[in-house]
Amino acid sequence: MNDLKVCFSGPRSGRWPMTVGQKNVLEWISPDLPGPADILSTMVRVPRESTMEAVGAALGALIGRQEALRTLLRDGEQFVHASGTLVVEVVEATGTGQGWFPPGRAFDPAVDFPIRAGVVTRSGSPFLVVLHVSHVAADLSAMTVLRAELAALLAGRPLPPAAYHPADQAVYERTPAGRRRLEGSVRYWARQMAEKPLCALGLPFRFPGARGHHHLLLGSRPAAQALAHVAADTGVRPPAVVMAAFASLLTSWTGSPGCQLNCLCNNRFSPELRDYVGTVAQETTVPFTASPSFLRSVSQTNAAALAAYKYGRYDPARLSEAKGEAERARGMRCHRDVVVNNTTGHSRAILPGSGMEPGMGDRVFGAPAEFDVYRLDGTLGCGLALDARLATADETAAILGGVERLIVAAADGDVDPAGFGIPPAERGPGWVRARSCWVDLAGVQAVADAALGPGVARIEVAGDELIAHVGRDTDVSAAARAVVEAVLREERHGVVAPGDYVRAVG
Known part of the structure; x- marks a missing residue:
């Protein structure tokens, strides 16, 4: 079948600086091979009796109204184009399977408009539109907006003008108020990195030859009912x-008083951002403190998340500088230990109706521990991936199953999370608590050597201090710098630079 040629035009074009959200995505998006989060996808059913011409008109109207979809990024600027053409692939449905229109190659933000579309037909008539959008143009919340707007356009329903675009956001970020907000966020996160443990998952590599992660998915109706009751x-x-259930079991296993949960914040608290098509979601860190009272942990986690989300918008370059300063000052890498993803309503994971099954390729990050929340209503759907060097598949399953059991038990009253999950990890005599985290003393000695x-x-x-004893002829300042740089090159957790150097006397 012939492709569909869609022409689009919008009321505004021009050149503006990039937003911090655009710069944030460009820092990690793959220029060659798209990762699971580089390209976001959605599907919209076409109303019956609709024509291919009507589908093309709806797609053209969508791109014309949303500047992010006709914007190129290069050299620190965004270029909004007034008009253009999108070639839409048309495929005839065969069978009942998915995958009629895969995402394809990675988008080049400097060359490619950040949208691809395909139309799936049945007996020659359109019945489904598939959109693939580069993450530089949309986050998960924006994809919800695009899906709703395309459905309305296909149905012929009127839409109010799209009033706020990435160009407007870039202008705001350079106002005095916008700069104060971004700088305030960087100061907040700099304090967090300077004061909080930077390595919360210090565990030995029990299986050093293992590769990848053990990844499991959970579906539970009883847990969903209990979750609503506890909330x-x-x-x-x-x-x-x-989040509190998972973190409680994780800290019980690792023997740590708390951990840092790396979570995405959608940053859509301002009215103008409610229907904004662009990328404003950024990663935040939610501190978790373990407690023998699960309900106390729940309340503390909720409060900590709300506090962190106030500072969810920041300049990634400035934060990277602050992160580097914190790492050098504390002699330890700011490991992304634990990632928690709340992708309810957006995940492509196929969840089990009940119980646990092996996960299939819906993971986004490569952290040692990744916990994903896929569904909250009707069925609790979540997933856990643990670095295979740290844990067995059975241990991974026991922690994920413990999340279900803990939430179900908490619906009947407060419980101690220590009774769920798996026993505390065994580290051996070479591991000690120092500098607010678990430290592999032999590993630090090897790095210093x-x-x-x-x-x-x-x-x-x-006590709690990590000390290096050096000869009286050693240049302490140079030695300290050399060890810190060596530690920062280490990818293994539990390796921390000494906080004090003692020169031999006599």
Whole structure:
């Protein structure tokens, strides 16, 4: 079947600086091979009796009204084009399977308009429109907006003008108020990185030869019912209950008093951003503190998340500078230990109706621990991936199953999370608590030997302090810098630079 040629035009064009959201995505998006989050997809059913011409007109109107879909990014600027053409692939449906129109190659933000579309037909008539959008132009919330707007345009329903676009957001970010907000966020996160443990998942590689992650998915109707009950009783949002359940079992296993949960914030708290098509979601860190009272942990997690989300918008370049300063000052890498994704309503994961099944390719990040929340209503759907060097598949299943059991038990009253999940990890005599985290003393000694030469520094722990004893002829400042740089090159958790250097006397 012939492709559909869609012409579009919009009321405004021009050149503006990039938004912090656009710059944030460009920092991690793949220029060659799209990762799971680089291209976002959605499907919209076409009304019966609709024609191919009507589908083309709806797509043209959608791109014309949303500037993000006709914008190119290069050299720190966004270029909004007044008009253009989109070639839409048309395929005839065969069977009942999906995958009629795959995302294809990675978008080049400097060359490609950030949208691809396909029309699936049955007996020659359009019945489904598939959209693939680059993450530089839309986040998950924006995809919800695009899906709703395309459905309205296909049905012939009127839409109010799209009044706020990435160009407008870029202008706001450069006003005094916008700059104050962004700088305030960087200061907030700089304090967090300077004060909070930066390595919350210090565990030995029990299986050093293993590769990848153990990934499991859970579906549970009883947990969904219990979740609604716990959320109503505590007055918190349901995602906070699930996050607290997972973090409680994780900290119980790792023997840590708390952990840092890396979570996405949608940043759509302002009225003008409610129907905004662009990318404003950015990663935040929610501190979690373990407690023998699960309901207390739930309330604390909800409060911590709300506090973190106030600072969810920031300049990624400025934050990267602050992160580097914190790493050098504290002698440890800011590991992304634990990622929690709330992708309710957007996930492509096929969830089990009940129980657990192996996960299939819906993961986004490569952190040692990734917990995904896919569904909250009717069935609790979530997934857990653990670095295979740290845990077995059975342990992964026990932690994920423990999340279900803990939430169900909490519906009948407060419980101690220690009774769920798996026993605390065994680290051996070489592991100690120092500098607010678990430290592999032998691992630190090996890094110091590699940086300074064997025997130049002797590493020990005094109280909570990690100390390096060096010879009286050693240049302490140079040695400290060398060890910190070596630590920052390490990818293994539990390796932290000494906080104090003691020169030999006599």
